[in-house]
Amino acid sequence: MRDNNDMPGHLARRFQQIAVAIFHAEVEAAGYDLTPVQYAALAALQQNPGIDQATLAGLIAYDRTTITGVIDRLVQKRLLVRMASARDRRANVLEMTDYGHATLEGVVPAVEAAQKVMLRGLTAEETTQFLELFRKAISAVNDLSRAPLKTAARDA
Amino acid sequence: MRDNNDMPGHLARRFQQIAVAIFHAEVEAAGYDLTPVQYAALAALQQNPGIDQATLAGLIAYDRTTITGVIDRLVQKRLLVRMASARDRRANVLEMTDYGHATLEGVVPAVEAAQKVMLRGLTAEETTQFLELFRKAISAVNDLSRAPLKTAARDA
DNA sequence: TACTGATAGTCAGTATACTGAGTAAATCCT
DNA sequence: AGGATTTACTCAGTATACTGACTATCAGTA
Numbered sequence: 528m529r530d531n532n533d534m535p536g537h538l539a540r541r542f543q544q545i546a547v548a549i550f551h552a553e554v555e556a557a558g559y560d561l562t563p564v565q566y567a568a569l570a571a572l573q574q575n576p577g578i579d580q581a582t583l584a585g586l587i588a589y590d591r592t593t594i595t596g597v598i599d600r601l602v603q604k605r606l607l608v609r610m611a612s613a614r615d616r617r618a619n620v621l622e623m624t625d626y627g628h629a630t631l632e633g634v635v636p637a638v639e640a641a642q643k644v645m646l647r648g649l650t651a652e653e654t655t656q657f658l659e660l661f662r663k664a665i666s667a668v669n670d671l672s673r674a675p676l677k678t679a680a681r682d683a
Numbered sequence: 684m685r686d687n688n689d690m691p692g693h694l695a696r697r698f699q700q701i702a703v704a705i706f707h708a709e710v711e712a713a714g715y716d717l718t719p720v721q722y723a724a725l726a727a728l729q730q731n732p733g734i735d736q737a738t739l740a741g742l743i744a745y746d747r748t749t750i751t752g753v754i755d756r757l758v759q760k761r762l763l764v765r766m767a768s769a770r771d772r773r774a775n776v777l778e779m780t781d782y783g784h785a786t787l788e789g790v791v792p793a794v795e796a797a798q799k800v801m802l803r804g805l806t807a808e809e810t811t812q813f814l815e816l817f818r819k820a821i822s823a824v825n826d827l828s829r830a831p832l833k834t835a836a837r838d839a
Numbered sequence: 840t841a842c843t844g845a846t847a848g849t850c851a852g853t854a855t856a857c858t859g860a861g862t863a864a865a866t867c868c869t
Numbered sequence: 870a871g872g873a874t875t876t877a878c879t880c881a882g883t884a885t886a887c888t889g890a891c892t893a894t895c896a897g898t899a
Contacts, residue, residue: 535801536702538817541744543695548828588697593856617864617877645691648823657816661694667804672704749886773847773894
């Protein structure tokens with residue numbers, strides 16, 4: 528029987544688990560209360576203002592049922608607001624608040640620090656290799672999950 | 684601002700998410716109902732019979748509160764049983780049932796297939812490299828989560 | 840032996856992620 | 870135009886993972 532340490536699935540789970548812990552520690556130390564998932568949503572929204580929930584979900588590969596809860600909590604923290612779309616009455620357009628922009632800007636150093644910590648075991652060269660292999664492995668299986676990554680469709 | 688695809692935390696989350704989906708698909712196709720987490724627990728238990736919950740948790744780096752629920756479900760599926768420890772009245776010794784052994788044996792091919800699928804984007808050489816970098820990165824930060832990996836302490 | 844601290848397990852609460860189902864609205868297509 | 874299909878979102882239910890708190894028990898020590 529193969530050892531757990533030869534199982535990419537197990538290693539991925541373990542690395543992700545530690546990465547989340549590191550993220551929490553750094554962000555909390557910086558005085559913020561934001562999860563990795565909430566941060567990614569906020570960052571994607573800042574780079575793509577005015578998108579709806581489904582588009583945001585596609586940009587960061589979240590399931591549509593997951594994004595609902597994430598947005599609920601971001602709205603509750605007053606980091607963004609849901610607005611009815613003028614073009615599509617099914618859709619919720621998301622807009623960051625000033626507080627949301629300020630929070631995102633303020634938390635960036637902690638997020639950068641967290642990314643450094645989680646790769647502290649690797650040299651710069653290894654880090655480059657690791658991220659490259661990650662991207663390559665992921666792109667080959669992207670369509671196998673319920674929440675595939677999608678590029679932002681330019682507005683029609 | 685850095686792109687999500689340069690963030691190891693984000694890539695880890697994404698890869699793990701897809702890995703779980705692949706695992707589910709392969710295992711279900713083989714006629715079994717077992718999550719990745721449940722499989723890892725069962726496999727670790729088979730290689731280390733008669734251990735208690737805390738030891739099992741350490742072997743696969745699960746939190747002690749997480750392992751409780753996982754074991755609950757494995758017990759409910761009659762794959763293993765909880766027994767009072769003779770040496771330590773706080774501890775629950777875990778024993779796999781015959782059905783548990785049979786299930787584990789039967790599901791192995793599907794698990795192996797899943798590991799192959801999740802790395803289908805990488806060559807054999809890249810796969811070796813990827814796993815090596817994973818292990819190296821993880822071992823440098825193992826102690827930063829609430830559930831660090833522990834080697835099985837030989838019984839006193 | 841009593842005191843202290845550590846350990847095993849559980850529980851309540853919160854946050855991802857998923858399945859599957861359902862509603863409402865938009866789009867496609869003839 | 871009108872019916873079929875697709876899409877956007879939500880909800881209920883389940884399974885990881887965590888924090889923090891609690892009980893019971895064990896182990897070390899004065």
